[in-house]
Amino acid sequence: MTDIQRASLPHALCGCDILGAAKTSSGKTLAFIILVLEKLYRERWGPEDGVGSIIISPTRELAGQLFDVLKSVGKHHNFSAGLLIGGRKDVDMEKEHVNELNILICTPSRLLQHMDETPNFDCSQMQVLVLDEADRILDSGFKRELNAIISQLPKCRQTLLFSATQTKSVQDLARLSLTDPEYLSVHEESVTATPTLLKQIVMVVPLDQKLDMLWRFIKTHLQSKILVFLSSCKQSSLQGGRLYEYANNKLVFKIWFLIVRNKNKLFRVARHSFGEPSLRRKEKTLRENKNVKLTL
């Protein structure tokens, strides 16, 4: 077990509310997925019991990854689970079946859409609420959705919050009606929230030389896959296009751009095609790049 799993599972299995903080890639996902499965299993949750747990994730892509873990870890259980995220056209079919699902993994907006629109959508028996990347969900961007969601959930429930940074904001905790929560911060002494094996280098470069420097860096790391983070879509199109010209003119190698927008949306943009790609394409891009060596 990882540190966060060892620290959180005993408390969580006893029914405590948890505020868990641990570095990225420290095994938080498995910590709450195991708890959800175990809790519902102990309660002998069955198909007729409806929604037993809701796991909220700030983005569609992260929700999709959680769903994959749930499918893999929970394959020997009989629970039904659904991925409720925006960007899909089958919302009417979702509405027909959502009440039959035991575990929902969702983004805040899609969950709220079901709460508002799906006839007889019933979470009144829900046992466990999980907020993954809780710091982002508690952020003001999701305030309206989260308040509306919480107001429709049963007060008597177990609530688990997991993120890379700990929240102790009284306001946040009051909004979620946590009961005497356990604060678990397994990497409190760490200087950064990223894994120690991740090598991080900063280069301070005059503005007018930044693109040349990036280009030289790319050329000297041809064996690596490289993610380039830029501040906005506009910047991504501009600088990405310029780099693409460099690559094309010199015919050095094939280049694609992975552009992160709003810090949480990852998608690939081909030259001359800077429109928003479909969710399926974004998911495919993420899957394709899951296990490659990346240079950031």
Ligand SMILES: Nc1ncnc2c1ncn2[C@@H]1O[C@H](COP(=O)(O)OP(=O)(O)OP(=O)(O)O)[C@@H](O)[C@H]1O
């Ligand atoms: N107990 C374990 N033993 C071995 N590997 C594990 C264990 N728990 C999780 N892992 C693996 O560690 C990797 C990172 O786990 P996970 O994605 O759950 O981390 P995380 O803390 O949720 O990351 P993030 O902050 O990015 O959401 C995954 O590949 C997962 O399969």
